[in-house]
Amino acid sequence: MARSRQVVILKTVNPADDEGDGLPSMGSIDEVQAILARFNTAHDNAPAGRAADMSLLRLYGPGLIAELSTSSPDVKQIMVTMTDDDFAFPVLARACREQKWTLMDPESGQRLRF
Numbered sequence: 206m207a208r209s210r211q212v213v214i215l216k217t218v219n220p221a222d223d224e225g226d227g228l229p230s231m232g233s234i235d236e237v238q239a240i241l242a243r244f245n246t247a248h249d250n251a252p253a254g255r256a257a258d259m260s261l262l263r264l265y266g267p268g269l270i271a272e273l274s275t276s277s278p279d280v281k282q283i284m285v286t287m288t289d290d291d292f293a294f295p296v297l298a299r300a301c302r303e304q305k306w307t308l309m310d311p312e313s314g315q316r317l318r319f
Contacts, residue, residue, distance in 0.1 A: 209286050209287060209288045210286070210287045210290065211284060211285065211286050211287070211311060212285050212287065212297070212308045212309060212310060212311070213282050213283065213284055213285070213308070213309045213310075213311050214231075214271075214282065214283040214285060214297070214300075214301065214306050214307070214308060214309075215228060215231075215281075215282050215306065215307050215309055215316075216228070216229045216230070216231045216305070216306055216307070217305045217306060217307045217318055227281070228281040228282060229281070230279040230280065230281060231279070231280045231281065231282075231283070231304075231306065232279070232280060233278055233279060233280070234262060234273060234275060234278065234279075234280055236280075237273060237280045237283070238262070238264065238273075240300070240304060241264055241266065241271060241300065244266060244296050244299065244300050245266055245267055245296070246264045246265065246266030246267075246269070246271060246296070247264055247265065247266075248262065248263065248264055248265070249263075249265055260274065260275055260276055261273065261274060261275060262274075262275050266293070266296060267289075267292040267293060267296050268287060268288055268289030268290065268291065268292030268293035268294075268296070269285050269286065269287050269288065269289075269292075269293040269296065269297065270285070270286045270288065271283050271284070271285045272284045272285075272286075285297065298319055301318075301319045302319035306319075307319075
């Protein structure tokens with residue numbers, strides 16, 4: 206059985222422009238949810254798609270599960286568990302290219318910009 210892999214999606218930032226203010230906003234929760242919906246990624250019709258503790262919004266897409274924190278009105282990062290790389294990676298690559306987002310491997314810190 207294939208092992209699932211996690212990546213983090215962040216807004217692409219030019220290091221020269223980085224002012225150290227933390228992660229830039231990717232948009233509001235509703236905006237990011239609408240963007241991901243264009244890539245066949247949405248909640249599973251649970252109440253508002255939120256986890257039992259209501260602090261996460263879990264979205265399901267082709268070969269992936271995306272989790273957004275609901276503790277802030279703006280999304281700063283998205284944790285993605287790829288359950289099938291063959292399906293998930295092309296979808297994530299297209300979304301990142303379109304939105305100027307970056308994929309980061311949380312274990313190595315390596316970033317893949319599109």
